[in-house]
Amino acid sequence: DAKTTQPTSMDCAEGRAANLPCNHSTISGNEYVYWYRQIHSQGPQYIIHGLKNNETNEMASLIITEDRKSSTLILPHATLRDTAVYYCIVRPSNTGNQFYFGTGTSLTVIP
Amino acid sequence: GAVVSQHPSRVICKSGTSVKIECRSLDFQATTMFWYRQFPKQSLMLMATSNEGSKATYEQGVEKDKFLINHASLTLSTLTVTSAHPEDSSFYICSASGGAEDTQYFGPGTRLTVL
Numbered sequence: 001d002a003k004t005t006q007p008t009s010m011d012c013a014e015g016r017a018a019n020l021p022c023n024h025s026t027i028s029g030n031e032y033v034y035w036y037r038q039i040h041s042q043g044p045q046y047i048i049h050g051l052k053n054n055e056t057n058e059m060a061s062l063i064i065t066e067d068r069k070s071s072t073l074i075l076p077h078a079t080l081r082d083t084a085v086y087y088c089i090v091r092p093s094n095t096g097n098q099f100y101f102g103t104g105t106s107l108t109v110i111p
Numbered sequence: 112g113a114v115v116s117q118h119p120s121r122v123i124c125k126s127g128t129s130v131k132i133e134c135r136s137l138d139f140q141a142t143t144m145f146w147y148r149q150f151p152k153q154s155l156m157l158m159a160t161s162n163e164g165s166k167a168t169y170e171q172g173v174e175k176d177k178f179l180i181n182h183a184s185l186t187l188s189t190l191t192v193t194s195a196h197p198e199d200s201s202f203y204i205c206s207a208s209g210g211a212e213d214t215q216y217f218g219p220g221t222r223l224t225v226l
Contacts, residue, residue, distance in 0.1 A: 034214070043115075043204050043217035044155070087154075098145065099206075099215055101155040 003027065004088045009106040012082075018075040020105050022088030025069040030092045033064060034099070035073045037084040044087065047073065078109045113139045115207050117218035124195055125226055132190045132221045134205030140185035141207035145215065146178070149202040161188050185209070195225045 005023045012018040024033065032051050036044040048055055048062045050071075055062045061074040075082055087104040091097050114137040124130050134144060143162050147155040159175075161167040161182035169175045179191040188207075192199055202222055206215040 043220045
């Protein structure tokens with residue numbers, strides 16, 4: 001079962017930062033937070049994941065609260081190609097553990 | 112990131128026929144592969160988990176005799192939809208994990224339409 005809640009949809013102006021929240025209040029100590037996105041009619045694309053420290057890569061930054069009950073994915077300068085459904089998933093970091101997808105957030109970047 | 116391919120990308124078949132979908136990890140060895148199904152405007156639903164050389168584990172409500180999964184090598188898993196019916200029409204997506212990382216990497220998906 002999905003263990004996360006996300007807003008159904010969000011808009012963001014092109015060039016601005018997109019901040020996508022995720023609540024995971026029942027997260028366990030050994031569970032990581034993963035973010036994927038899915039552009040229409042494509043397979044999900046990995047973005048970033050983290051345990052308790054903030055993480056940054058070439059695509060995005062992940063901010064995890066100190067109590068780990070929520071996190072925020074930040075796309076620093078949103079472009080039209082970032083329009084997609086963004087999924088926040090929690091799971092233990094052991095190979096073979098399943099991902100259960102929630103409904104995600106549909107992000108629309110507006111010109 | 113790692114690359115996962117699926118073949119075919121799109122298939123149309125008649126009701127009652129069987130369809131095989133291939134999932135390949137191109138640049139890493141996938142100890143575990145996963146199969147998902149996605150209906151229009153819905154999220155991905157996990158169907159089954161397959162480990163190389165062993166039988167797949169199916170999620171509750173997924174018929175193992177209808178959705179046959181084979182994971183014969185560390186780079187290839189196949190999903191066969193047997194005796195397909197129109198209600199099996201969906202977007203089928205595989206993912207793979209393994210190696211030094213435990214992140215799942217997804218294929219581009221296969222659009223199945225059963226007439």
